[in-house]
Amino acid sequence: MSSPSLFARFVALVGGTALRIRHLRDGDPVPAWGDAPAIPDAKPQGSIPTLKMPTAQGWIEGQVPIAAPGLKVNAFARGLKHPRWIHVLPNGDVLVAEATVVPRTAMRNVFDHAMVATMRRAGAVGESANRITLLRDRDGDGVAETQETFMEGLNQPFGMALIGNKFYVGNTDGVVVFPYEADADRIRAPGQKIVSFKPGGHWTRSLLPSADGRKLYAGVGSLTNIADEGMEAEEGRAAIWELDLETGANRIFASGLRNAVGLAWEPATSVLWTVVNERDGLGDETPPDYLTSVREGGFYGWPYCYWDRIVDDRVPQDAAKVAAALTPDYALGGHTASLGLCWVPAGTLPGFGEGMAIGQHGSWNRSKLSGYKLVFVPFANGRPSGPARDILSGFLAPDEKVSYGRPVGVTLGPDGSLLMADDVGDVIWRVTGA
Secondary structure (H helix, E strand, O other), X not given: OOOHHXXXXXXXXXXXXXXXXHHHHXXXXXXXXXXXXXXXXXXXOOOOOOOOOOEEOOOOOOOOOEEOOOEEEEEEEOOOOOEEEEEEOOOOOEEEEEOOEOOOOOOOOHHHHHHHHXXXXXXXXXXXXXXXXXXXXXXXXXOOOEEEEEEOOOOOOOOEEEEOOEEEEEEXXXXXEEEOOOOOOOOOOOOEEEEEOOOOOOOOEEEEEOOOOOEEEEEEOOOOOOOOOOHHHHOOOOEEEEEEOOOOOEEEEEEOOOOEEEEEEEOOOOEEEEEEOOOOOOOOOOOEEEEEEOOOOOEOOOOOEEOOXXXXXXXXXXXXXXXXXXXXXXXXXXXXXXEEEEEEOOOOOOOOOOEEEEEEOOOOOXXXXXXXEEEEEEEEOOEEOOOOEEEEEOOEOOOOOEEOOOEEEEEEOOOOOEEEEEOOOOEEEEEEXX
């Protein structure tokens, strides 16, 4: 049992056994969705983790996700390496950030060993491409005929933003700005880092510019699950940052957001929204991931509490922080790993109206898997206005043993379609009306 891989397999086996016992004992919980979710009481899992994740298989030839009635899906681009995030330039070029989790060499505890072993099997960790690829569909047939390297040598790139003639990249260790020329095939010039972030833990750094282009918002996730190494190690994390591009001043815009990834503006109200991955180890549906509006200066509970100020007894408490915690707007189910977020104008998807499209990467830490879908939350008057609907599904085999793909970033395509990155299938999917 001295081999690290054998040890990891042993830990995963123990975790899987514990998962089956809990499933038999507790049954299938009701999914916690909507603006008034039924959240089960916390059931702390102790030192034996709940681990369940399908083996990454990818798509066989001719296989595609299941599109909702009235929609159709095709592969816009294939053969990428762990595509995570998408950005469309004004000329219609589509940029894709390719990066992944790099396995830790130092494991903190038995849970880390099991988690890394499970994620490796699922294709969720490995060698990071550290590049941005350019895709072009000049003939307008919905398939990119050009695929070439736009940037390389980056550090786990994720978010991208073009403001004027400056191109911003959210590397895991900070935001870097590069000069950009219209219709450029490649950026080779060196960049300038405008803000540094601590790497490690939740590594993605999403970016969203303000409407006037003067500010840039960046999502920075926590280092650990529930501040396991203390709050000092979490300084500047679990937050959305606001970067003032004119003055160079940077500040935390909102905090207590364990892992805020996708960012989007609701156009009628000009309010910032985000999707957040909540904490692990309290049960299948406890607490749910969520979609929420983001209030300037707002605190959303992590790590002290979740949802409507429900205290997490595993964390040393701060009563004032709990009292100040804001309740999120809309629950997205427990551990769905909701990452991608995009505002969808009315008319984009026939029969869907306006609202938010959300790429749910899928769970790895519950008895019955959740997520593995591209979903739509309808909006009215600037707020969620009804139950969520599937846009794409079928990423997970019915027996939950293998995954064909995992949804991540989502954005509007240059032709008015919806584009979604799939980092297990290594595909960019394109969704349109049937």
